[in-house]
Amino acid sequence: MREYRVTGLSCANCAEELEQEIKRLSHGETATLSYRSGKLRIDERMALDQVERILRSDGAALARPASLEERNGHSTRQAHGGSDHGHGESNPAHGDHSHAHGGPDHAHSDHDHAHDDHDHAHSDHDHAHGASNRRIVVLLAVSALLYGAALLAEHLGIGKAVIAIYAAAALLSGYTTFLRGLKNLTKLKFNIDTLMTVALVGAAAIGDWKEATLVAILFGLNEWLEGLGMDKARQSMASLLGAAPKEATKVTDGAELVVPIASLRAGDLVLVKPGEKIPSDGAIESGRSSVNEAAITGESIPVDKAPGDGVFGGSINNEGALRIRIAKAYEDSSLARILHLVEEAQETKTPTELFINRFAKYYTPLVMIVAALVFLVPPLLLDGSWTKWLYQGLAVLIVGCPCALILSSPIAIVSGIARNARNGVLVKGGVHLEQLGRLDTLAFDKTGTLTEGQPYVVETIVYDEARFYAVAGAIERGSAHPLARAVMRELDRLGVAPADAEEIVAIPGQGVRAVVAGETFRLGNEESAAALSLGEETRSAILGLKERGLTLVLLSDDRRLLGAFGIADRIREESRSVVRELRRGGIRRTVMLTGDHAKTAAQVAEATGVDEYFAGLLPEDKVRKVKELAAGGTVGMIGDGINDAPALASADLGIAMGKGTDSAIETADVVLMQDHLGKLPEAIRISRRVNGIIRFNIAVAMGLKLIALLLTIPGWLTLWIAILSDMGATVFVTLVSLSLLIRRPGREPTRS
Numbered sequence: 001m002r003e004y005r006v007t008g009l010s011c012a013n014c015a016e017e018l019e020q021e022i023k024r025l026s027h028g029e030t031a032t033l034s035y036r037s038g039k040l041r042i043d044e045r046m047a048l049d050q051v052e053r054i055l056r057s058d059g060a061a062l063a064r065p066a067s068l069e070e071r072n073g074h075s076t077r078q079a080h081g082g083s084d085h086g087h088g089e090s091n092p093a094h095g096d097h098s099h100a101h102g103g104p105d106h107a108h109s110d111h112d113h114a115h116d117d118h119d120h121a122h123s124d125h126d127h128a129h130g131a132s133n134r135r136i137v138v139l140l141a142v143s144a145l146l147y148g149a150a151l152l153a154e155h156l157g158i159g160k161a162v163i164a165i166y167a168a169a170a171l172l173s174g175y176t177t178f179l180r181g182l183k184n185l186t187k188l189k190f191n192i193d194t195l196m197t198v199a200l201v202g203a204a205a206i207g208d209w210k211e212a213t214l215v216a217i218l219f220g221l222n223e224w225l226e227g228l229g230m231d232k233a234r235q236s237m238a239s240l241l242g243a244a245p246k247e248a249t250k251v252t253d254g255a256e257l258v259v260p261i262a263s264l265r266a267g268d269l270v271l272v273k274p275g276e277k278i279p280s281d282g283a284i285e286s287g288r289s290s291v292n293e294a295a296i297t298g299e300s301i302p303v304d305k306a307p308g309d310g311v312f313g314g315s316i317n318n319e320g321a322l323r324i325r326i327a328k329a330y331e332d333s334s335l336a337r338i339l340h341l342v343e344e345a346q347e348t349k350t351p352t353e354l355f356i357n358r359f360a361k362y363y364t365p366l367v368m369i370v371a372a373l374v375f376l377v378p379p380l381l382l383d384g385s386w387t388k389w390l391y392q393g394l395a396v397l398i399v400g401c402p403c404a405l406i407l408s409s410p411i412a413i414v415s416g417i418a419r420n421a422r423n424g425v426l427v428k429g430g431v432h433l434e435q436l437g438r439l440d441t442l443a444f445d446k447t448g449t450l451t452e453g454q455p456y457v458v459e460t461i462v463y464d465e466a467r468f469y470a471v472a473g474a475i476e477r478g479s480a481h482p483l484a485r486a487v488m489r490e491l492d493r494l495g496v497a498p499a500d501a502e503e504i505v506a507i508p509g510q511g512v513r514a515v516v517a518g519e520t521f522r523l524g525n526e527e528s529a530a531a532l533s534l535g536e537e538t539r540s541a542i543l544g545l546k547e548r549g550l551t552l553v554l555l556s557d558d559r560r561l562l563g564a565f566g567i568a569d570r571i572r573e574e575s576r577s578v579v580r581e582l583r584r585g586g587i588r589r590t591v592m593l594t595g596d597h598a599k600t601a602a603q604v605a606e607a608t609g610v611d612e613y614f615a616g617l618l619p620e621d622k623v624r625k626v627k628e629l630a631a632g633g634t635v636g637m638i639g640d641g642i643n644d645a646p647a648l649a650s651a652d653l654g655i656a657m658g659k660g661t662d663s664a665i666e667t668a669d670v671v672l673m674q675d676h677l678g679k680l681p682e683a684i685r686i687s688r689r690v691n692g693i694i695r696f697n698i699a700v701a702m703g704l705k706l707i708a709l710l711l712t713i714p715g716w717l718t719l720w721i722a723i724l725s726d727m728g729a730t731v732f733v734t735l736v737s738l739s740l741l742i743r744r745p746g747r748e749p750t751r752s
Contacts, residue, residue, distance in 0.1 A: 001030070001041050001042065001043060001044070002041070002042055002043075002044050003039055003040070003041050004039070004040045004041075004042075004062045004063065005038055005039055005040075005062075005063040006033065006038050006039065006040050006055065006060050006061070006062060006063065007038070007060065007061050007062075007063055008055075008058075008059045008060040008061055009033075009035055009038060009058075009060050014035075014058050014193075015033050015034070015035035016033075016035070017058075018033055018054060018055060018058055018060065019031065019032065019033035021054045022040075022042065022046075022051055022054055025046060025047070025050050025051065025054075026045075026046065026047070027042075027043040027045040027046045028042065028043065028046055029043075030042075030043055031043065031046070035410065040062070048062075057180070057183070058180060059176045059180075136220070136224050137224070139172050139173055139220070140173055140217065140220050140221055140224065142169075142172055143169040143170075143172045143173035143213075143216070143217050143220070144169075144217060146165050146166075146168055146169035146172070147165075147166070147169045147213055147214065147217060149165055150162050150165035150166045150169065150209075150210070150213070151210075153165060154210070162209070163209050166209040166210065166212070166213045167204075167209065167213075169213045169216070169217065170200065170204075170209075170212060170213040170216040170217075171216075173216050173217045173219075173220035173221075174196070174200060174215075174216030174217070174219060174220055177193050177196050177197065177216070177219060177220070177223075178196075178197050178200060178216075180193040180197075181193035181194045181196055181197025181198070182197055184197075185197065185198070194364075194368075196215070196219055196397075196398070196401070198368075198394070198397055199212075199215060199394045199395075199397045199398050199719070200212050200215060200216060202390060202391075202393075202394040202397075203215065203391075203394055203719060206387055206390060206391060208391065208719070211718065211719040212719070214719070214723070215398060215719050215722075215723050218723040218724065218727055219398075219401075219723060219727075221727065223403075244261075244314060244330075244335060244336070244339060245261050245276075245277035245278070245279050245313065245314060245330075246260070246261055247259065247260060247261060247279075248261055248264055248270045248272075248279035248280075249270055249271040249272070249273070249276075250263075250264065250268055250269070250270055250271075251269045251270060251271050251323065252269075256271055261279050261280070261330045262330060262331070264279055264280055264326055264329060264330055265326070265329050266326055266327055266328055266329060267325070267326065268325075268326045269285065269323060269324070269325055269326070270282075270323070270324050270326060271321060271322070271323055272317045272321070272322045272323075272324055273317070273321050274289070274317055274318060274319050274320065274321065275316070275317065275318075276316070276317055277313075277314055277315070277316055277317075278291070278311050278312065278313055278314065278315050278316070278317060278322075278324060279313055279324075279326070279330060280313035280326050280327070280328055280329065280330045280333040280336075281310070281311070281312055281313050281326070281327050281328045281333045281334055282310070282311055282313075282324045282325050282326040282327045282328070283308060283309065283310050283311070283324065283325055283327065284305055284306065284307050284308065284309050284311060284322055284323070284324055285307060285323045285324065285325050286307055286322070286323045287307070287320050287321050287322040287323055288304075288305065288306050288307075288320055288322075289304075289305055289317050289318055289319045289320040289321075289322055290302035290303065290304050290305070290318045290319060291303050291304075291305050291311060291315050291316065291317055291318065292315055292316040292318060293312055293315040294315075294424070296312045296314060296315060296334055296335060296338065296424070296673050297424045297673045297674045297675075302318055305322070310327075311324060312333070312334050312335060313328075313330060313333035313334065313335045313336070314333075314334075314335035338421075338426055338673070351431070351434070352409055352434065352694055353409045353410065353413070353430065356405060356406060356408065356409060356698070359405075363400070363402055363405075364400065364402060366400075367396065367397065367399075367400025368397070368400075370396055370400070370709075371393040371394070371396040371397045371400070372393065374389060374392050374393040374396050374712055375389050375390050375392070375393030376389075388715065389715075391718075391719070392712050392715060392717055394719060395708075395712070395717040395718060395719050395721070395722040396709065396712060396717070396722075398719060398722035398723050398726060399705050399708040399709055399717070399722045399725060399726060400705070401726045403726060403729075403730045404697075404700070404701035404704075404726065404729035404730040404732075404733050405698065405701040405702065407697075407730060407733055407734060407737075408694055408697030408698045408700075408701055408733050408737075409694050409697070409698075411733075411734055411737035411738065412690050412693045412694050412697065412736075412737040412740060413430040413433060413434075413690065413694075415690075415737055415738060415740035415741050416433050416686055416687060416689070416690035416740055417429075417430070417433060418741065419686055419740055419741055420433070420683050420686055420687075423679055423682060423683065423686075424672070424673040424674055424679055425670065425671070425672055425673070425679050425680075425682075425683040426658070426670065426671040426673060427669070427670050427683070427687075428668075428669050428670070428671075429669075432653060432669040432670055433687050433690055434687070434690070434691060435634065435652060435653045435669070436636070436653060436670060436683065436684060436687035437684065437687030437688040437689075437690055437691040437692075438634045438691065439587060439634050439635070439636045439652075439653060439684060440586070440587060440588050440589065440633040440634055441587070441588070441589040441590075441591065441629055441632070441633045441634065441635045441636070442582060442587050442589070442590050442591070442635075442636050442637075442638060443590075443591045443592075443593055443625070443626055443629060443635060443636070443637045443638070443647070443651065444590065444591070444592050444593070444610065444638050445592075445593060445594065445622075445637075445638065445639040445640060445644050445647070446569075446592055446593070446594035446596060446601065446604055447569055447594065447596070447640070448639075448640030448657060449638055449639060449640050449657055449677070450571065450572060450575045450592060450604060450608050450610070450677075451569040451570060451571050451572060451575075451604060452569065452570045452571075452572055453482075453569065453640060454482070454485075454486075454569070454570060455482050455483055455485070455486040455551070455567045455568065455569050455570075456486050456489060456490070456567065456568065456569075456570055457486055457487065457489070457490035457565050457566070457567055458548075458550055458566050458567065458568045459545060459548075459550065459565075459566040460490075460563060460564065460565050460566065461538075461541050461542070461545070461563050461564045461566075462562075462563040463538075463560070463561060463562055463563050464560075464562040464563065465563075467562055468555060468562045468563040469491055469494065469496040470496060470497070470498060470499040470516075471499060471514075471516050471521050471523075471555060471562070472487055472491070472498075472523060472553075472555050472563075472565070473487070473488065473491045473496055473497070473498025473499065474498045474499040474500055474501040474514065474516045475501055475504060475512060475514045475516070475521065475523045475555075476488055476498075476523070477498050478501075478504070483551065483553055483567055486565075486567050487553060487565055487567075490565070499516050499517060500516070501514045501515065501516050502514075502515040502516065502518075503515045507522075507524065507528065509527060510522070510524045510525060510527045510528040511523050511524015511525060511527075511528045511553075512524060519557060520557065520558060521555060521556065521557050521562075522554075522555070522556050522557075523553065523554070523555045523556075524553065524554065525552060525553070525554070526542070526552060526554065528554055528556065529554045529556045529561055532556055532559075532560060532561055534561060538561060541564075542554075542564060545564065545566040546599065547599065548566070548599075548603070549568065549597075549599040549600040549601075549602065549603035549604075550566035550567060550568050550600075551566070551567045551568065551596075551600065552564055552565070552566060552567075553565040553567060568600070568603075569600075569604075571604060571607050571608060572676055572677065574676050574677055574678045575607075575608040575677060576607065576608050576609050578677040578678060578680060578681060579608055579609045579610055580609060581681040582680070582681050582684070585681050585684055585685055585688070586684075586688065587684070588633075589611055589612075589629075589633070590609075590610040590611050590612075591610060591611065591612050591613065591614070591625075591629060592604065592605050592608070592610045592612075592613040592614070593613075593614050593617055593622045593625055593626075593637075593647065594613065594614070594615055594616075594617060595615075595616065595617050595618065596615060596616075597615060597616060598615040598616065600615070601613045601614075601615035602615075619644075619646050619647070620646070622644070622646065622647040623646045623647055623650045626647050626650045626651050627650055630650075630651065630652060634652045634653075635651050635652050635653070636651055636652065636653040636654075636655050636670075637650070637651035637653070637654055637655065638655040638656075638657070638677075638680075639654075639655075639656060639657065639668075640656070640657040644656075644667075645667045648667055648668050649667075653669050653670060654667065654668040654669045654670070655668055655669070655670045655671075655672065655680070656668035656670070656671045656672070657672055657674075657675070657676075657677075658671040658672055658673050658674075670683070686740065689740060690740060693736055693737055693739075693740065696736065697733040697736060697737065700729055700732060700733060700736075701729045701733060704725045704726075704728065704729045705725065705726075705729070707725070708721065708722055708725040
């Protein structure tokens, strides 16, 4: 499939009709044309001249990418410019680089060219679109001046020139609409352009040139404003895509070389200077700095990074120079996948949009019938004036234009997705955005969601201090189990040097058995010490740890208990405030689902403020519980990635704690790209606003039309009132939808 940007798309309905025409061409079955993103995807075998002919029929055009030679030349010059800037003097490596890029690069040429295609097409799109906008504005301005001149001529009594001036003004601003509508009439296809063409011809036929010209000018202005509103939403989305880096400084055998981002591969070493974007996911080999990860997580506060720390592609290095070992090619990086998903998200249509589109197909022919009845019934049955009721029928045609109705949803959806993405919340489509705004129940996984997922030792009971810590360290230091890591962190804090274990054997359902300094020890849960005879005081101490909801790790030899660790998972600092804010935002029920035991679950539930909890659940139990909750409302399930995938898939909406992890990005419908829940209430608030704005827009669009139509009963409806009501509704719903892009001070969530 080839992708092109398209300029001059006048409306969503027009884009859909163009897509249907392109689909009828040879190899056009898979073609898609998106009004939202202004992108056309077609089979490579399609005849491009035929596609362009169809687009031209509606005033649209392809933004053609630069030629292959131009792209190669551009790539070479950029690389040299960046490299020279970095070194000041010539470097032998530069010659090799120039040679490599002067001809095709067999290893990476396809991908590099695709990358350049995108950049050039985007640039050409902006240039062509700017030129198209200027042309429309000039034509409208000239038409308005001619209209004023005609009014003046009419006032001065210069009758012969008036009609010619009106006609010239109408043709300049409305000829494209007129021609499209005329073509549609020959095909008996009734859409917005057909309505306007019939109205213009009718007004001219009854000699009302003044209003016919005003209709043409105002409709042209309406179309321009409609396109301008969608462009604003697209520009907001494009600003997100601008986070992608274009070049990187690759370090090879000590030499630094500026290369296109697409040429990087896993294992490459890159130098990132202060102020530059990190080219792809990787780990720091040398250097220290703070890194702005807002492009990934939406967090504006920079994160300090040191050797060994992981970094995301697209994040910005603030201070010191960093040498980074790339872990993934850019196209596989977190940022690339996020941007790809965001682009895909704006293509999906919500059930509301699909209904509006279906409705519009029947609505326009219905308007034609109503207009015909308005024209025919009063003269035939009520002895009305043919001229008067023809005029009223033409006004009904204009009122019936469905522009505002069709626009009521897409701009709001794109704006909502872009706003959430800027905030570090990835919503994978309009359907999920709409669903996010309808949630009334939220189910939380415990570990890694309400808690940090990093257990720590809360309390210890020690009966043999000389051996307890050293032996526990000997057994646990080679384990990757979260509880073992918690024990080792505690020993590091205490400064204890672990002993050496001679052999370690896992005992299913209990823990491990190990030999340390020739003596056998057991470390694990209560079952590991079940054979020992514990005194009343010891039993009471262990029971106390359990009552507090702590997980126990006991260490014993063959004769007695040496001590016990009481371990808990630290609750996220923002969890309680987030749950409280969610409740204020309209979530009526919060539930925690966990595989942990009931006492731990009770403690976490009380500390975070969730309404209820269910403990001891296996993955299949969580799925069952989510389905039960869904019977009483719209349920969102929040988990920390792949382990919660079954429950996430079973919910009406799956929300993953991501921090950019591949599994989370792939699993859920919505991904919180941070390592906390702080952005969730704002995401739900934005989604509720989107849903509310769409409902409001539909009510305004239909309400203004109804009021205008009611004016036909006393015969008060005029053509200019009709077009103003339609244009007013279109401009109004556009502005209301774009208000979603405005951040209101004091409304952003904070971690507490």
